[in-house]
Amino acid sequence: MKLLVRVWRGGAEGSLQTFEVPRYPSQTVLDVVTHIQRKLDPTLAYRYACRVGMCGSCAMTVNGVPRWTCRTHVDRVARNETLELRPLRNLPVIRDLVADMREFFDKWQRAKGHFDGTRTKADEFAQIAPDSDERKSIDAGIECIGCGVCYAACDVVTWNRDYLGPAALNRAWTLVVDSRETSTLDRLRAIAGDAGCHACHTHTSCTERCPKHISPTASIAGLKRAVAKAAVAGKL
Amino acid sequence: MKRVALIHRASGIALALFLPLHFWALGKGLEMDAFLRWTEQPLVKFAEWGLVVLLAAHLGGGLRVLAIEFLDWHEWQKSLAAVAAALVLAAGLAFALAL
Amino acid sequence: MLALCVVVHLATIIYAVRGGLSAAEIFARTRGSAGWLAFYSVFVLAVAVHAPIGLRPVLTEWLGWRGRSRELFLLAFAAVLAWMGMRAILVLFV
Numbered sequence: 001m002k003l004l005v006r007v008w009r010g011g012a013e014g015s016l017q018t019f020e021v022p023r024y025p026s027q028t029v030l031d032v033v034t035h036i037q038r039k040l041d042p043t044l045a046y047r048y049a050c051r052v053g054m055c056g057s058c059a060m061t062v063n064g065v066p067r068w069t070c071r072t073h074v075d076r077v078a079r080n081e082t083l084e085l086r087p088l089r090n091l092p093v094i095r096d097l098v099a100d101m102r103e104f105f106d107k108w109q110r111a112k113g114h115f116d117g118t119r120t121k122a123d124e125f126a127q128i129a130p131d132s133d134e135r136k137s138i139d140a141g142i143e144c145i146g147c148g149v150c151y152a153a154c155d156v157v158t159w160n161r162d163y164l165g166p167a168a169l170n171r172a173w174t175l176v177v178d179s180r181e182t183s184t185l186d187r188l189r190a191i192a193g194d195a196g197c198h199a200c201h202t203h204t205s206c207t208e209r210c211p212k213h214i215s216p217t218a219s220i221a222g223l224k225r226a227v228a229k230a231a232v233a234g235k236l
Numbered sequence: 237m238k239r240v241a242l243i244h245r246a247s248g249i250a251l252a253l254f255l256p257l258h259f260w261a262l263g264k265g266l267e268m269d270a271f272l273r274w275t276e277q278p279l280v281k282f283a284e285w286g287l288v289v290l291l292a293a294h295l296g297g298g299l300r301v302l303a304i305e306f307l308d309w310h311e312w313q314k315s316l317a318a319v320a321a322a323l324v325l326a327a328g329l330a331f332a333l334a335l
Numbered sequence: 336m337l338a339l340c341v342v343v344h345l346a347t348i349i350y351a352v353r354g355g356l357s358a359a360e361i362f363a364r365t366r367g368s369a370g371w372l373a374f375y376s377v378f379v380l381a382v383a384v385h386a387p388i389g390l391r392p393v394l395t396e397w398l399g400w401r402g403r404s405r406e407l408f409l410l411a412f413a414a415v416l417a418w419m420g421m422r423a424i425l426v427l428f429v
Contacts, residue, residue, distance in 0.1 A: 155238065159396035199392065201245070202304050204237040221305045249393060252386045252412075259379075259419035263426050295341050 001081070003074065005032055007044065008086040011093045016084070017041075023081070029069035030058050032083065033097070046097040053211070056147025060097050061086040066152035068211050088152040104148050107164045112190045113171035116183040126180045134177050141174045141219050143212045150206035150216055162195035166206035166216030169197055173219035176226055188223075188230050197223040244297025247290040254287060292324040344378060372428040379420030387413045 001023035006016040019036050030048055037044040048058040053071040060069060063077050063084050077083065091099035119126060128135050150166040151157055157165050164172075172191045175181050191197050197220050206216040230236045264271055274280065387409040394400040394409075 156396065160392075194395070201241050201392070202237065202301055203241045208237075217304065224305050245393060248386075248389045252390055255382065255386065255416060256419055259416070259423045262423035263419065291341060 003027075003032060003078065004082040005036065006082070006084045007033075007036065007097065008093075009044075009096050011095060014093075014096075023074070027074045029062055029067070029072045029074060029077070029083065029085070032074060033069060033085065044097070045095040054145075056145045056149070056211070059088055059147045059149050059152070060099075061089055061152065066149040066209055068147065068149070071211060088148055090152050090154065090157045091148065099148070099152075101148060104151050104165070104167065105146070107168040108146070108171060110190065111164045111168035111172040111196075112183060112187040113168055113175070115175060115178070115181065117180050118182050119180070128179065134179055137177045137222065138174045141170050141214050141216075144170055144214055145212065147211065149209050149211060150214075153205040153209040155203055155205065156199050156201060160195070160199060163199045164191065164195055164197075166200075166220065169200070169223060170214060170216040170219040173222050176223065185230065185235060188227055189236060191223055192227045192231075192236065197227060200224075240297055240300060243293055244301070247294040247297070250290050251287075251294060254290075289324060296324050368428060372424065375424050375428065376421070379424060380417060383413050383417035383420060386416060 003021045003023045005019045005021050007019060008014060009017045019040050021032050021035050021040075024031070030051060033044070033046050034048075037046060046058075046060070048070060049055045051058070051070045053068060056068060058069040059066060061067075062069065062072055063079060065077075066088055067077075069085075074083070085097060087093045087097050088099040091101065091104065094100050130139075144167055146167060148167070150170075154163070154166055156163045169191055172187055176184055176187055181187075200217070200220045202217055202221075204215075204217045207214075207218070210216070227236070261271055275284070390412070391405070391409060394405055400408075
């Protein structure tokens with residue numbers, strides 16, 4: 001049994017190259033790409049690291065859908081024993097299946113996706129109950145590993161290149177609800193506006209595709225409420 | 237959900253384009269009879285039904301967005317889209333029957 | 336609020352359209368009615384605000400239109416809707 005695999009070769013300009021790959025049971029798409037690079041064409045560029053669904057490095061577009069190749073079984077996605085592999089959507093292509101993640105992380109910074117606190121090691125620990133609403137909200141979104149699948153799935157990112165995107169906004173939300181945080185208003189200002197949370201049109205593609213089952217849609221909804229609240233209170 | 241969102245957007249665009257025509261027709265006052273006679277044509281009746289469906293669709297989509305943004309996030313939100321669609325059809329049917 | 340207005344409007348036209356429509360019929364219902372005048376005034380103004388806000392992301396995302404000219408266009412559109420809407424209301428309800 002053979003699998004017909006069409007793989008993007010090149011950068012922004014390029015074409016699909018077809019490979020024939022032996023078919024095995026329990027084969028993942030990562031197995032397929034690795035076989036191509038090791039046995040058929042060593043010039044193929046692609047990314048992976050842990051290969052067990054923990055790092056998110058292997059994210060790419062499989063038959064039109066952004067996925068982790070190490071966690072995608074060929075059985076589930078092959079159409080008539082064919083696969084089409086492209087780099088992640090919405091990101092510049094470095095080469096072949098490798099996308100340039102810089103703008104993804106730049107937007108994370110622009111959304112102020114980093115913690116700002118005031119306690120030092122001389123202070124007492126902050127007391128946050130794990131079952132408090134605050135912590136439950138944060139826990140729902142904190143496991144993001146920055147793989148870029150949600151960013152690739154998002155239509156608004158495609159239509160509006162300034163849009164901060166689901167991952168950056170999701171992280172911003174986990175910080176906005178954090179009572180230890182000191183830069184909340186600055187952060188709300190950073191994520192409000194045309195490139196921020198209000199540009200989300202709740203297509204929920206991000207939530208549907210997130211391999212960690214995070215819901216950026218819910219986080220962004222939280223941001224919309226927080227921004228509205230602050231605006232009404234005259235704080236923005 | 238993306239389909240629901242796109243229907244919401246498309247219906248919004250169509251309604252925004254239609255509104256000036258709607259206000260213009262209403263503003264015709266007593267000369268409205270001539271216009272109303274024109275609207276008796278079946279094609280126009282179909283378009284009117286279409287507009288009611290578009291308005292109901294847009295309303296349904298809008299309620300979905302409001303629910304997601306202001307109510308607690310739950311799995312049943314997915315069925316909201318279905319309810320929205322059902323209301324749309326109901327409105328369309330009612331209008332069709334009224335005609 | 337707009338959701339309520341729309342539901343009322345839809346229900347009203349579905350009811351009113353029963354058995355056909357004529358200018359005389361419409362005017363019989365609408366002329367001199369202060370309640371409906373108030374309702375439709377609110378509806379028209381709310382729509383004149385809502386439609387441009389809704390179109391704004393469409394202009395940016397699907398037409399690539401940004402900046403001042405877009406905002407001016409939307410304001411003009413709002414004004415046109417409000418003007419034509421209130422004019423129709425004056426014709427029908429006063």
